[in-house]
Amino acid sequence: MAYGHPVPAGTPWWRELTESVPEEVSREDGRRTFGLMELAVRGKWRGQGSARHLHATLLGGVTAERVLLNVHPARARGCTT
Template sequence: MSGAAVRPGRADRAVLARTDGGEPVGMAYGYPLPASAGWWDTLIMPVPDRVSREDGHRTFGLFELAVRPAWRGQRVATAVHHALVDGLTQERVLLNTRPEAEAAGRAYRSWGYEKVGENRPWTGAALHDVLILVLTGKNPATR
């Protein structure tokens, strides 16, 4: 990551990457989805209950991952993502991404995410792909 440090934050889970001089270059944050999570309610086509079941401990929702343009292509996103999910106790990570964000989609797939559906997360929102990453060592049968 050439000159940037990644340090986990203190919220539910947050990571901020900075240069050696302290300039922010990338960030990510998320938190465990509650049992009452409405994420699954916005899918275009419903998924089986075994996929959408939440219990407050099963799924970590990755809500934002961003890298400043000048730092893209330098593996900052990979480092930030891995720092964010390293050590999670959840079975999986869930996120939304826009299909036209091709570079992000390629990165997510290279990290092991699989598309499970499409949604419009709020009224009037553009179509998003819904992706899940089953964490290493977790039971893939629970996807």
């Protein structure tokens, strides 16, 4: 499953970071940023391109300038920093 939505104007997200970000980064108007909130694939479907397909399908019609991926570090799998 995959879920996301446009980040609303005036969102508090950027104020909750451990370090401040410039206004030009944090400015939201309800269309600028799409937040990818959830992307999950059951164990038996992993390794078959399911997550890639869900990601492409969800973002296929997005016209936002950027996409914000929300990840809890302890739950991220297959990600490197």
